[in-house]
Amino acid sequence: MIARVTARFPATENVLLGPGDDAAVVRAADGRVVATTDLLVEGRHFRRDWSSARDVGHKAAAQNLADIAAMGAYPTALLVGFAAPADLPTAWADEFSVGLRDECAAAGAAVVGGDVVSSDTLTIAITALGDLRGAAPVRRDGARPGDLVAVTGNLGLAAAGLALLHAGQAEGHPDCLTAHRRPAPPYPAGPEAARLGATAMIDISDGLLQDLGHIAAASGVGIAVRSADLHPPAGLVEAVETLIRGGNAVRSPLDYMLAGGEDHALAATFPPRTSLPRQWTVIGTVVDGDGVTVDGAIPKLSGWDHFRRTPDNSDRS
Numbered sequence: 001m002i003a004r005v006t007a008r009f010p011a012t013e014n015v016l017l018g019p020g021d022d023a024a025v026v027r028a029a030d031g032r033v034v035a036t037t038d039l040l041v042e043g044r045h046f047r048r049d050w051s052s053a054r055d056v057g058h059k060a061a062a063q064n065l066a067d068i069a070a071m072g073a074y075p076t077a078l079l080v081g082f083a084a085p086a087d088l089p090t091a092w093a094d095e096f097s098v099g100l101r102d103e104c105a106a107a108g109a110a111v112v113g114g115d116v117v118s119s120d121t122l123t124i125a126i127t128a129l130g131d132l133r134g135a136a137p138v139r140r141d142g143a144r145p146g147d148l149v150a151v152t153g154n155l156g157l158a159a160a161g162l163a164l165l166h167a168g169q170a171e172g173h174p175d176c177l178t179a180h181r182r183p184a185p186p187y188p189a190g191p192e193a194a195r196l197g198a199t200a201m202i203d204i205s206d207g208l209l210q211d212l213g214h215i216a217a218a219s220g221v222g223i224a225v226r227s228a229d230l231h232p233p234a235g236l237v238e239a240v241e242t243l244i245r246g247g248n249a250v251r252s253p254l255d256y257m258l259a260g261g262e263d264h265a266l267a268a269t270f271p272p273r274t275s276l277p278r279q280w281t282v283i284g285t286v287v288d289g290d291g292v293t294v295d296g297a298i299p300k301l302s303g304w305d306h307f308r309r310t311p312d313n314s315d316r317s
């Protein structure tokens with residue numbers, strides 16, 4: 001659907017990079033601006049009984065600021081579309097704004113405007129802007145066979161947090177619950193990857209395999225992931241143990257890392273033999289071909305799909 005819709009939008013001379021990546025790049029007479037937008041819908045992206053207003057503010061900002069970082073850019077500003085039911089407590093909007101402000105500050109950005117309307121469904125539409133500071137944008141389409149594939153940031157924690165909440169386990173496991181409520185994208189790693197010569201980059205919103213699939217498709221390459229290079233953190237292993245004890249576990253810690261979305265880690269490809277700082281973990285290589293494999297096999301898992309019913313996105317609530 002996105003491909004059909006975006007095919008209808010012609011570019012002008014000011015569009016340096018149009019739809020299809022984590023963010024667009026638009027020329028202004030005095031420079032370039034990176035621009036992106038993502039929505040949060042109550043019941044679909046958050047629940048008010050699972051997340052505080054402040055949490056939702058953090059998450060709304062983080063989800064968008066991560067797309068700026070994923071281009072190799074520095075976040076500069078956010079605009080906030082706020083569609084609220086008439087009975088939303090004012091305090092909720094206040095606290096939401098504090099979360100938004102604080103997450104922006106953590107990324108070096110500021111809230112510069114927005115809009116408020118009434119709506120049956122609480123919906124938050126954020127536009128984030130960013131600055132490349134002279135660098136070329138790191139797109140999804142530059143991965144080449146032989147490149148290293150590396151990630152930085154959390155993998156699987158947010159999805160495990162969501163599974164705990166679905167299972168009624170809202171106590172303990174702070175790593176996973178916090179990752180769901182307030183994802184922590186590694187913002188500085190985006191421009192860092194650009195400086196290190198990254199050939200492609202994406203933030204992990206829908207799941208590692210699915211989002212690497214976007215790099216593979218855009219670049220016309222395959223990506224081979226080695227599961228032995230993905231090390232589930234203790235907090236994730238413990239959350240899965242709790243889910244198993246409650247009779248809920250459906251996935252292994254590794255599966256959460258491969259298919260869990262919403263942590264907004266960054267995945268990037270780098271030329272062969274690039275020496276990467278510690279925070280980047282090499283998890284595979286770019287190969288000739290197409291699609292993403294794990295240990296040489298086509299994985300059964302993929303990731304989040306808004307229009308497909310899966311155990312994770314059915315309306316069980």
Ligand SMILES: Nc1ncnc2c1ncn2[C@@H]1O[C@H](COP(=O)(O)OP(=O)(O)OP(=O)(O)O)[C@@H](O)[C@H]1O
Nearest residue numbers: 002005006018019020021022023024038067205206
């Ligand atoms: N309705 C739309 N109209 C125009 N462009 C769109 C529309 N929906 C998505 N796009 C564009 O398609 C590309 C892919 O969008 P997508 O939302 O999948 O990316 P993302 O924000 O990185 O992922 P996520 O939404 O999971 O965080 C982006 O460049 C986006 O701007």
Ligand SMILES: Cc1ncc(C[n+]2csc(CCOP(=O)(O)O)c2C)c(N)n1
Nearest residue numbers: 038043044045046047205206261262304
């Ligand atoms: C209440 C509730 N139910 C399910 C989920 C899981 N979820 C929603 S959207 C998404 C992928 C990224 O979204 P997008 O592609 O819109 O950026 C995921 C994993 C949630 N966060 N809250």
Ligand SMILES: [Mg+2]
Nearest residue numbers: 022067203205
């Ligand atoms: Mg993205």
Ligand SMILES: [Mg+2]
Nearest residue numbers: 037038039067
């Ligand atoms: Mg999006």
Ligand SMILES: [Mg+2]
Nearest residue numbers: 038063067205
């Ligand atoms: Mg996004």
